[in-house]
Amino acid sequence: xxxxxxxxxxxxxxxxxxxxxxxxxxxxxxxxxxxxxxxxxxxxxxxxxxxxxxxxxxxxxxxxxxxxxxxxxxxxxxxxxxxxxxxxxxxxxxxxxxxxxxxxxxxxxxxxxxxxxxxxxxxxxxxxxxxxxxxxxxxxxxxxxxxxxxxxxxxxxxxxxxxxxxxxxxxxxxxxxxxxxxxxx
Amino acid sequence: xxxxxxxxxxxxxxxxxxxxxxxxxxxxxxxxxxxxxxxxxxxxxxxxxxxxxxxxxxxxxxxxxxxxxxxxxxxxxxxxxxxxxxxxxxxxxxxxxxxxxxxxxxxxxxxxxxxxxxxxxxxxxxxxxxxxxxxxxxxxxxxxxxxxxxxxxxxxxxxxxxxxxxxxxxxxxxxxxxxxxxxxxxxxxxxxxxxxxxxxxxxxxxxxxxxxxxxxxxxxxxxxxxxxxxxxxxxxxxxxxxxxxxxxxxxxxxxxxxxxxxxxxxxxxxxxxxxxxxxxxxxxxxxxxxxxxxxxxxxxxxxxxxxxxxxxxxxxxxxxxxxxxxxxxxxxxxxxxxxxxxxxxxxxxxxxxxxxxxxxxxxxxxxxxxxxxxxxxxxxxx
Numbered sequence: 001x002x003x004x005x006x007x008x009x010x011x012x013x014x015x016x017x018x019x020x021x022x023x024x025x026x027x028x029x030x031x032x033x034x035x036x037x038x039x040x041x042x043x044x045x046x047x048x049x050x051x052x053x054x055x056x057x058x059x060x061x062x063x064x065x066x067x068x069x070x071x072x073x074x075x076x077x078x079x080x081x082x083x084x085x086x087x088x089x090x091x092x093x094x095x096x097x098x099x100x101x102x103x104x105x106x107x108x109x110x111x112x113x114x115x116x117x118x119x120x121x122x123x124x125x126x127x128x129x130x131x132x133x134x135x136x137x138x139x140x141x142x143x144x145x146x147x148x149x150x151x152x153x154x155x156x157x158x159x160x161x162x163x164x165x166x167x168x169x170x171x172x173x174x175x176x177x178x179x180x181x182x183x184x185x
Numbered sequence: 186x187x188x189x190x191x192x193x194x195x196x197x198x199x200x201x202x203x204x205x206x207x208x209x210x211x212x213x214x215x216x217x218x219x220x221x222x223x224x225x226x227x228x229x230x231x232x233x234x235x236x237x238x239x240x241x242x243x244x245x246x247x248x249x250x251x252x253x254x255x256x257x258x259x260x261x262x263x264x265x266x267x268x269x270x271x272x273x274x275x276x277x278x279x280x281x282x283x284x285x286x287x288x289x290x291x292x293x294x295x296x297x298x299x300x301x302x303x304x305x306x307x308x309x310x311x312x313x314x315x316x317x318x319x320x321x322x323x324x325x326x327x328x329x330x331x332x333x334x335x336x337x338x339x340x341x342x343x344x345x346x347x348x349x350x351x352x353x354x355x356x357x358x359x360x361x362x363x364x365x366x367x368x369x370x371x372x373x374x375x376x377x378x379x380x381x382x383x384x385x386x387x388x389x390x391x392x393x394x395x396x397x398x399x400x401x402x403x404x405x406x407x408x409x410x411x412x413x414x415x416x417x418x419x420x421x422x423x424x425x426x427x428x429x430x431x432x433x434x435x436x437x438x439x440x441x442x443x444x445x446x447x448x449x450x451x452x453x454x455x456x457x458x459x460x461x462x463x464x465x466x467x468x469x470x471x472x473x474x475x476x477x478x479x480x481x482x483x484x485x486x487x488x489x490x491x492x493x494x495x496x497x498x499x500x501x502x503x504x505x506x507x508x509x510x511x512x513x514x515x516x517x518x519x520x521x522x523x524x525x526x527x528x529x530x531x532x533x534x535x536x537x538x539x540x541x542x543x544x545x546x547x548x549x550x551x552x553x554x555x556x557x558x559x560x561x562x563x564x565x566x567x
Contacts, residue, residue, distance in 0.1 A: 028190065028192045029190060034365060035364070036362055036363065037192075063473055063551070063552055064358065064473060067553075
């Protein structure tokens with residue numbers, strides 16, 4: 001498989017680091033792949049532009065950081081302004097239109113979806129925003145199976161919150177599918 | 186899902202390795218980037234009937250593990266640069282009293298409070314010479330979670346075998362990177378237990394009289410035998426002595442018990458070393474970057490190799506000299522200003538072929554950084 005070099009970015013508290021850990025753990029435990037995850041630990045981890053790197057591969061991963069992502073997710077304008085220049089030409093860049101205004105000069109396949117607003121309208125819990133983003137991401141780019149993500153969530157989340165997460169993941173998957181259908185149609 | 190595969194940080198791999206090795210007692214004071222070690226042990230150690238104490242500072246943490254070790258427990262503390270500095274005095278006491286213990290230093294940028302959240306390998310010489318007085322010490326390191334687990338177990342084993350503090354020198358990148366760990370099953374890695382004296386109660390026990398093989402069987406302090414433990418130069422009874430012949434014997438014993446067992450203590454990993462024209466020497470997280478380059482360049486037919494050191498002290502000089510003998514260039518990849526570079530230069534013939542590829546700005550050394558250094562040594566420029 002082509003090595004996936006992913007940066008998930010946003011502001012502290014949006015859950016980008018949790019999403020990165022869930023994605024990497026899913027790849028390792030349920031997809032038979034290799035993955036590493038790391039994150040910026042500086043003051044930026046508490047507000048400002050927070051960032052987590054994930055590499056997914058079917059071979060050994062030695063250098064653990066992402067220098068030039070082929071997949072980039074930006075959930076705030078600050079994160080977009082800071083990291084969008086890093087993307088590998090032709091890479092995949094996902095933003096949330098509630099937070100980010102995209103710049104047309106970026107050489108990437110840029111997709112924006114109003115994930116935050118949808119999560120608030122349909123589920124009403126901002127805490128599962130990151131899971132919706134994951135749902136969108138894994139639908140556009142085949143990284144891991146959604147069922148595997150739910151298996152990881154089951155080990156990490158109190159049972160009373162599982163349904164919100166399941167709904168958020170499904171919402172993300174549907175948003176991505178609808179977007180693709182619209183583009184194709 | 187296989188039960189023995191977990192996705193954890195290097196710091197957690199260290200915790201799991203310590204529990205595997207039979208850790209009984211941990212005393213520490215949390216500090217970034219080592220905090221996860223204390224945090225996780227505060228949960229897991231009491232669960233297996235061990236003791237976890239968060240002390241008032243790093244000095245008392247070090248003293249507490251020495252005390253616990255002398256009563257027969259397997260002990261560990263974990264810290265980072267600023268805390269490691271504070272531990273030096275008590276570390277010297279552990280060397281002098283030959284107390285088995287494991288000190289984890291998850292290195293960050295220094296000196297002083299430095300760069301709390303950035304990786305560095307600046308404590309290599311401090312680990313060797315941070316305490317005063319002639320002595321020998323064992324320092325291990327690792328570049329990934331799997332090796333962190335194995336080297337943690339190794340640290341406990343060597344501490345018991347050689348009755349010495351063993352320093353496990355990790356760094357922020359290895360400590361915080363999450364990756365796959367396949368947990369070894371019980372018995373898969375050898376675990377060395379404490380060598381206790383067979384001297385019966387009521388018979389004289391000499392705590393510092395080495396056996397013929399140089400090892401010193403211990404007696405749990407406060408148990409069967411009354412004996413003295415002091416940081417002063419001491420005789421075989423453990424009582425202070427300044428007699429030249431006693432001091433001479435003690436000093437030689439402290440150094441020789443480790444320096445004459447370099448081969449036994451040395452752990453290395455070799456990648457394409459044999460026919461390497463350009464040989465990288467690296468350790469810890471920097472070795473990941475080095476191996477990344479070696480594998481990529483080998484695929485293009487370039488003769489690069491990597492010698493990854495997992496034992497830093499005692500420095501395996503003879504082995505390094507031998508492995509470096511046929512390389513045109515030797516490039517030491519480390520995140521400091523050349524702490525192992527100097528040792529490699531001392532070890533090899535024609536030290537003018539040894540170069541440093543480093544990074545000291547808090548960032549993690551990248552393949553491009555190292556490639557640029559290699560190009561310069563090859564006369565190609567950047």
